[in-house]
Amino acid sequence: MRLSCSVNGTPREVDDVWEGESLLYVLRERMGLPGSKNACEQGECGSCTVYLDDVPVCACLVAAGQAQGREVGTVEGLAPAGELHPVQEAFLEAGAVQCGFCTPGLLVATDDLVARTRAEGRKPADAEIREALAGNLCRCTGYEKILDAVRLAADRMAGDAR
Amino acid sequence: MSTPTRAPSGAPAHLTGAGGGIGADAQRPDGVLKVRGEFAYGSDLWMDDMLWGVTLRSPHPYARIRSIDVGPALAVPGVHAVLTSDDVPGEKVYGLELADQPVLALDVVRYQGEPVALVAADHPDTARRAAARVVVDYEVWEPVTDARTALGHPTWNQVHETPAEVTELSRESAHLHPQGNLVRHLKIRRGDPEPTADVVVIGEYEVGMQDQAFLGPESGLAVPAEDGGVDLYVATQWLHVDQRQICAALGMPEDKVRLTLAGVGGAFGGREDLSMHVHACLLALHTGRPVKMSYNREESFFGHVHRHPATMRYEHGATRDGDLVYVRATIYLDGGAYASSTPAVVGNAGTMGLGPYVVPNVHVDCYGAYTNNPPCGAMRGFGSVQTAFAYESQMDALAAELGMDPVELRCRNAMEEGSVTPNGQVVDSAAPVVELLRRLEAMPMPPAPATGADVDLRDMPGGVSNTTHGEGVRRGVGYAVAYKNVAFSEGFDDHSTARVRLEVVGGEAVATVHTAAAEVGQGLVTVEQQIARTELGVERVVVAPKDTAVGSAGSTSASRQTYVTGGAVKAACEAVRERVLSRARDLVGRAVPDLRLDGGKVVSDGEGVALTLAEVLADDVVEETLEWRHRRTEPIDPETGQGFAHVQYAFSAHRAVVDVDTELGLVKVVEMACTQDVGKAINPQAVIGQIQGGTAQGLGLAVMEEILVRDGRVQNPSFTDYLIPTVLDMPPMRIEVLEYADPHAPYGLRGVGEAPNISSGPAVLAAIRQATGLPLTRVPVRPEHLTGT
Numbered sequence: 001m002r003l004s005c006s007v008n009g010t011p012r013e014v015d016d017v018w019e020g021e022s023l024l025y026v027l028r029e030r031m032g033l034p035g036s037k038n039a040c041e042q043g044e045c046g047s048c049t050v051y052l053d054d055v056p057v058c059a060c061l062v063a064a065g066q067a068q069g070r071e072v073g074t075v076e077g078l079a080p081a082g083e084l085h086p087v088q089e090a091f092l093e094a095g096a097v098q099c100g101f102c103t104p105g106l107l108v109a110t111d112d113l114v115a116r117t118r119a120e121g122r123k124p125a126d127a128e129i130r131e132a133l134a135g136n137l138c139r140c141t142g143y144e145k146i147l148d149a150v151r152l153a154a155d156r157m158a159g160d161a162r
Numbered sequence: 163m164s165t166p167t168r169a170p171s172g173a174p175a176h177l178t179g180a181g182g183g184i185g186a187d188a189q190r191p192d193g194v195l196k197v198r199g200e201f202a203y204g205s206d207l208w209m210d211d212m213l214w215g216v217t218l219r220s221p222h223p224y225a226r227i228r229s230i231d232v233g234p235a236l237a238v239p240g241v242h243a244v245l246t247s248d249d250v251p252g253e254k255v256y257g258l259e260l261a262d263q264p265v266l267a268l269d270v271v272r273y274q275g276e277p278v279a280l281v282a283a284d285h286p287d288t289a290r291r292a293a294a295r296v297v298v299d300y301e302v303w304e305p306v307t308d309a310r311t312a313l314g315h316p317t318w319n320q321v322h323e324t325p326a327e328v329t330e331l332s333r334e335s336a337h338l339h340p341q342g343n344l345v346r347h348l349k350i351r352r353g354d355p356e357p358t359a360d361v362v363v364i365g366e367y368e369v370g371m372q373d374q375a376f377l378g379p380e381s382g383l384a385v386p387a388e389d390g391g392v393d394l395y396v397a398t399q400w401l402h403v404d405q406r407q408i409c410a411a412l413g414m415p416e417d418k419v420r421l422t423l424a425g426v427g428g429a430f431g432g433r434e435d436l437s438m439h440v441h442a443c444l445l446a447l448h449t450g451r452p453v454k455m456s457y458n459r460e461e462s463f464f465g466h467v468h469r470h471p472a473t474m475r476y477e478h479g480a481t482r483d484g485d486l487v488y489v490r491a492t493i494y495l496d497g498g499a500y501a502s503s504t505p506a507v508v509g510n511a512g513t514m515g516l517g518p519y520v521v522p523n524v525h526v527d528c529y530g531a532y533t534n535n536p537p538c539g540a541m542r543g544f545g546s547v548q549t550a551f552a553y554e555s556q557m558d559a560l561a562a563e564l565g566m567d568p569v570e571l572r573c574r575n576a577m578e579e580g581s582v583t584p585n586g587q588v589v590d591s592a593a594p595v596v597e598l599l600r601r602l603e604a605m606p607m608p609p610a611p612a613t614g615a616d617v618d619l620r621d622m623p624g625g626v627s628n629t630t631h632g633e634g635v636r637r638g639v640g641y642a643v644a645y646k647n648v649a650f651s652e653g654f655d656d657h658s659t660a661r662v663r664l665e666v667v668g669g670e671a672v673a674t675v676h677t678a679a680a681e682v683g684q685g686l687v688t689v690e691q692q693i694a695r696t697e698l699g700v701e702r703v704v705v706a707p708k709d710t711a712v713g714s715a716g717s718t719s720a721s722r723q724t725y726v727t728g729g730a731v732k733a734a735c736e737a738v739r740e741r742v743l744s745r746a747r748d749l750v751g752r753a754v755p756d757l758r759l760d761g762g763k764v765v766s767d768g769e770g771v772a773l774t775l776a777e778v779l780a781d782d783v784v785e786e787t788l789e790w791r792h793r794r795t796e797p798i799d800p801e802t803g804q805g806f807a808h809v810q811y812a813f814s815a816h817r818a819v820v821d822v823d824t825e826l827g828l829v830k831v832v833e834m835a836c837t838q839d840v841g842k843a844i845n846p847q848a849v850i851g852q853i854q855g856g857t858a859q860g861l862g863l864a865v866m867e868e869i870l871v872r873d874g875r876v877q878n879p880s881f882t883d884y885l886i887p888t889v890l891d892m893p894p895m896r897i898e899v900l901e902y903a904d905p906h907a908p909y910g911l912r913g914v915g916e917a918p919n920i921s922s923g924p925a926v927l928a929a930i931r932q933a934t935g936l937p938l939t940r941v942p943v944r945p946e947h948l949t950g951t
Contacts, residue, residue: 020287034168034206035199039377039427040459044881047377075199088197092189095847098855099683100196101377101427107197127620133889137881139377139428140683142854143889 008077046136098140183696203425204381204397223874252413275464305534348512350803353523359479370868378427391418402714431540463879467539472548502539510545592902640928648913659713679715697735699759721913827945841912860922
């Protein structure tokens, strides 16, 4: 089948998609966007988290055909080429990246959390951060530096000097 | 040679974040690529004309293969090759220490998931469907699924019954391998063989099978080369030991099999053995096409070794005052179907199996056995994790028996510098066991659990499942301390190789560091840059892609790379620096004693000589390649277990605070505190990251992580059923890092990665025990262990 959708703001069209393929497979293997990761492919680890029409989803659980005509946002689209999003900068500075396999999914989930709370004119509390990231497994960090990174990003985006 | 469109990129200097030499929180050079989603992991590699390889695995833990018919699979459109053991041109068995594991099943399969056949096709699902059409006729045999049964040893029925002395292996249990089911028996005999003591505590303990559960699946891309050889891009832990085994299986010389490290999504020991390496090469050489293999999560559970499950019986004797008199320990490690690194795991479990305590009289028997369970081998902590649960539980039991505080008992018997280990080795650098414990005690405790209207469900055991508002919840606090060897032991020629180049590019001094040391997430690439900056006084340091074009760096395991490859990089930098300074002296024309490299210049504090490196080097390149070794160790005596076996010890301690819902058996870890001596923190931020991550894996084993194996079959090969800690399970941590330099090590550093993985779990177990008053002799602790239901 043919799949047409927008990915990171750019219209994309791919042919010969087999109906059984996931959105994750199409992004990684047919669109040249391997940033979204394939750690469990059953919706448990969150490393394939992408935006589907502004809602974070596990791309491994979305059949490719479900993305027809919709907006997909991946880690590759968080910042313009050559730049870093404040969430990406915060993950680097806080030491929240070790092997990095969970990082793309966590960045999308964090971006969503910080954007939501920012729209409400506040920063996320720790318990709220933990709930928001509970679907993203990380095996390297023990999550402490990921929490640091989210707090740092939220501060930065709220304009607090840090 | 053709290079993949998406290929490992090394760490270009222009993408490097905040720099700095040793002791700085330098940012990792691959970090920018990783946060952009541009870092090429093994599963991301891609070439235009590549095929996908998949593995057909045995559904039976023990069976004879009567026949294999690949015809129906070959007939599937899109399939390019179906291979079996007949297609392995070289050695048909491989292994890290003993070559006993078939590349593809020969006549007998010995574990569920053993690779039987390979398929290459133009789509991964085509390959999977074709693999399902391979017809394998099995004669199913009864599996041997218990280590003691495999060895013909009696099982322990009652805690206070001393097991019969075991001298002869039973001839009744099936021999899974021609040499029998014993992989290694380590004996330690030290001091009085028949000691007596005022107070004796005996305990039996069990540790379940833990999985490394790295997130990046086993994956790689094999590319057939014009010279008849193959280039393999693969996520692994030790390129050269892979290369040796691949060459043997392919029947090719080393110059025909070239490896480059692909991006690695975590390892923790699970990539020390081969997985898809030879398989992808076989398919690529057979089809003449690049072949990518990438396991899914379920296959990953069958595609790598796990942590050995352990059954342990300990007897501690002490004086009424609390001085340890003796320890007798019998330890069984279930190695599963193939040897992997079981001999070395037995070595660690045995020699360090009593913990960081002074024990005058020691009697240890540690066995590694073959069974038909999944093969077990390296995982972070490597034999020391299992025994720590036992010896720390014993110390708590002894303290209770003596009516002593558990920390006091530990401090009273703690190792210190100059102490002698059970293997008769003098601890010849800092061993601050007492200080680690005292510092933990001095840390503030977390606030008491909230009650009434102040309860936040998210802080309760069970969380937002709303299972308790505090009723039935009891708090407990537990302490544990552990130690572990750093680097390879028992006389292993453990070395690394570094090539360091210094040149001037566009007017700026640039150093390039080339090693084969696998970066698996821990941050060795950062450390390599930091060392080069410190030793060569330059800011720009390029880390070349990791490959076999340079000599072996040894394994990324045993907490050894910062020590050993760091030592090699330091030595190579020193050799480069000496040549540069020598040229500078020639240019100056006289002896200047305090000449050094700093800020891209050659300077002397005394005389203020300042030549730029451009002036000294012009267009020349100064390059040195060095092999570096730590001090030699020796094999231990086979009868007494005595010998200088270990290069260095790392010490860490944990305090755990838990809340337990005693009615439902749910555990909430409230806080973890850790103290660790790291000798010298080369990158303090990365050191803390290792402590936090190691703590999480120890916590996971204590309360949730276990591969359930029933009759040799894995029951839970998925992240739905094999649980690892989430951000909701991991509490805030307090960490204090001590830096007592080890005079034998580069910069005085100590390996960091494993120790915190060892002391974490036993502290959690002790805290749950204190909260519940239950003996709890098995990990992971399950709800039914706490409720008795």
